[in-house]
Amino acid sequence: MKAFIVAATALAVFPRMAWAHHFMDGGLPQTFAQGLLSGLGHPVIGLDHAAFIVAAGFLLASVEGGMWGVLALIVGALLGAVLHLAGALLPGAEIGVALSVILIGCLLVARHRIGLTWLAGGLALAGVLHGYAYAESIFGAEAAPLAAYLTGFSLVQLGIATAGLLLHRRLIAAREAWARLASSGVGAAAGTIGAVFLVINIAA
Numbered sequence: 371m372k373a374f375i376v377a378a379t380a381l382a383v384f385p386r387m388a389w390a391h392h393f394m395d396g397g398l399p400q401t402f403a404q405g406l407l408s409g410l411g412h413p414v415i416g417l418d419h420a421a422f423i424v425a426a427g428f429l430l431a432s433v434e435g436g437m438w439g440v441l442a443l444i445v446g447a448l449l450g451a452v453l454h455l456a457g458a459l460l461p462g463a464e465i466g467v468a469l470s471v472i473l474i475g476c477l478l479v480a481r482h483r484i485g486l487t488w489l490a491g492g493l494a495l496a497g498v499l500h501g502y503a504y505a506e507s508i509f510g511a512e513a514a515p516l517a518a519y520l521t522g523f524s525l526v527q528l529g530i531a532t533a534g535l536l537l538h539r540r541l542i543a544a545r546e547a548w549a550r551l552a553s554s555g556v557g558a559a560a561g562t563i564g565a566v567f568l569v570i571n572i573a574a
Contacts, residue, residue: 398511405508405515409522412504413530418471418567419500423527425474425560426493427534428553431542433486440531442490444524446497447504451520454505463502464571470496471564478557481550 399405413419426443430436453460460466474496477484484492501523508519534556541549 398508399515399519400512402514402518405511405518406522408508408515409504409519409524410526411522412507412519413500413523413526416503417563418467419503420530421560421563422467422471422474422496422500423530424534425471425478425556427531427536428538428556429474429478429484430489430493430531431535431538432481432483433489435486436535437532438486439490439493440528440535442494443497443531444527446494447501447527448497448520448524449494450498450501450503451505451508451523452501453498454502455509455516460499460502463499465568466499467496467503468564468568468571470499472561472568473564475557475559475561475564478553478560480557481553 399408413423423443427440430439433439450460504523508516511519538549538552541552
């Protein structure tokens with residue numbers, strides 16, 4: 371577990387240099403395909419975002435109707451992106467993202483049961499912060515690549531969160547001890563990643 375947390379810390383520091391437009395050498399997407407690739411890539415190469423999505427899937431696995439929580443996260447992210455693109459200011463969004471990753475990691479480690487309504491509401495709120503951050507890299511793009519970008523990051527969040535949810539449910543069904551270990555590992559990794567990004571953002 372200690373080695374896992376050390377590795378997570380190292381990975382959290384390294385991707386600071388790799389932002390969303392890795393496909394376009396830092397420029398805005400110009401075509402639908404470029405927008406889609408950028409949207410698919412952003413939540414994955416942003417390790418804080420990826421950690422949150424995986425942790426959300428794991429957390430929702432123990433809740434009946436957990437897929438509604440996944441959808442709430444995606445809707446919240448889309449709302450956050452729209453707010454950013456509309457010019458709304460959300461001060462401290464990156465710090466809020468880091469705090470959301472820490473919080474969801476702590477919830478996984480604690481294995482605290484939360485009702486679907488509260489959990490979906492919290493994920494939607496966190497999704498607003500993450501979506502606001504996603505939109506920073508697409509601000510100013512034309513309509514087609516912009517729509518593709520929004521589609522891409524919605525699809526990748528759906529895929530990752532659903533995979534986490536189904537994997538954790540399978541572990542719960544197979545052996546509870548494995549499920550507890552996996553939940554604690556994912557939670558500890560997410561919390562560590564969130565803490566590292568929080569320090570980075572405060573120091574920036």
